[in-house]
Amino acid sequence: MSTEAIQGQSATEPGSVAFALGDLHAYYGSSHVVKGLNFEVGRGHGMAILGRNGAGKSTTLRSGMGLLAKTTGTVMLNGTDVQRESPYKRARRGLALVFEDRRIFPGLTVTQNLEVPSQKTASKQLALDDVYDMFPLLAGMRTRDAGRLSGGEQQMLAIARAVRARPSVLLLDEPSEGLAPRIVEDLVDTIKDLRRQLSLTIVVAEHKQWFSREVTETVGVLASESGTMVFQGRWDEFDAHPEVAERYLSLGTNHD
Numbered sequence: 014m015s016t017e018a019i020q021g022q023s024a025t026e027p028g029s030v031a032f033a034l035g036d037l038h039a040y041y042g043s044s045h046v047v048k049g050l051n052f053e054v055g056r057g058h059g060m061a062i063l064g065r066n067g068a069g070k071s072t073t074l075r076s077g078m079g080l081l082a083k084t085t086g087t088v089m090l091n092g093t094d095v096q097r098e099s100p101y102k103r104a105r106r107g108l109a110l111v112f113e114d115r116r117i118f119p120g121l122t123v124t125q126n127l128e129v130p131s132q133k134t135a136s137k138q139l140a141l142d143d144v145y146d147m148f149p150l151l152a153g154m155r156t157r158d159a160g161r162l163s164g165g166e167q168q169m170l171a172i173a174r175a176v177r178a179r180p181s182v183l184l185l186d187e188p189s190e191g192l193a194p195r196i197v198e199d200l201v202d203t204i205k206d207l208r209r210q211l212s213l214t215i216v217v218a219e220h221k222q223w224f225s226r227e228v229t230e231t232v233g234v235l236a237s238e239s240g241t242m243v244f245q246g247r248w249d250e251f252d253a254h255p256e257v258a259e260r261y262l263s264l265g266t267n268h269d
């Protein structure tokens with residue numbers, strides 16, 4: 014297959030793009046990791062980012078959130094280029110990232126963790142009771158220290174904390190990482206419910222392909238060799254190009 018990117022037919026209507034990266038380059042010091050990435054996600058849609066270990070999935074999400082010291086290109090959030098804005102400002106505009114390592118505060122209770130979100134987004138945040146309605150599992154654990162929750166419960170807490178700020182676009186980095194299969198199924202249901210209830214746009218970096226298929230409509234494949242996206246389209250379009258998975262996702266990964 015040529016190294017030219019395969020673009021599916023699922024182009025988003027102008028004006029209905031919630032989140033888009035344009036010619037995005039990202040660096041760690043002198044290491045140039047992401048090299049001219051383009052994709053867009055329509056309002057209320059879900060996109061999965063697949064790629065081998067080290068392809069740059071986390072870097073892409075972190076760049077979108079504004080967490081890398083050096084990036085160039087555009088990061089469009091609901092029609093505004095936020096590329097030069099701080100992560101706080103992006104959060105205020107409706108962007109949220111749930112980190113792979115969850116970043117909950119183990120010594121604080123579940124409720125205290127939910128009360129941590131930036132004061133800058135406090136004015137429009139969801140009431141605690143509304144969050145607990147969306148995450149009934151957490152409702153029964155309000156006073157428990159977050160450090161005593163299971164991995165799955167901690168992941169729910171991390172997502173609940175992000176959602177409390179009422180983001181319009183939620184970036185999820187390896188949400189199913191390290192969780193038992195039954196818990197991952199619960200997570201799928203939770204993400205689907207959240208999308209429905211909050212009209213959320215989501216971008217998910219994931220190794221588990223079945224999980225990604227459950228919670229998104231489109232998929233982008235990152236190639237570690239080129240640092241670019243070599244495929245973008247709907248899942249049926251992805252399935253119509255089995256050579257993409259063969260070349261860019263096989264070997265040494267668990268894209269089960």
Ligand SMILES: Nc1ncnc2c1ncn2[C@@H]1O[C@H](COP(=O)(O)OP(=O)(O)OP(=O)(O)O)[C@@H](O)[C@H]1O
Nearest residue numbers: 041044046064065066067068069070071072073218
């Ligand atoms: N803080 C950092 N400093 C320097 N290099 C980094 C840093 N974080 C990641 N990298 C490098 O950038 C490249 C992309 O890493 P990234 O974590 O974005 O990949 P990934 O696709 O999310 O991988 P995985 O599936 O293993 O999580 C890798 O070569 C990685 O070693």
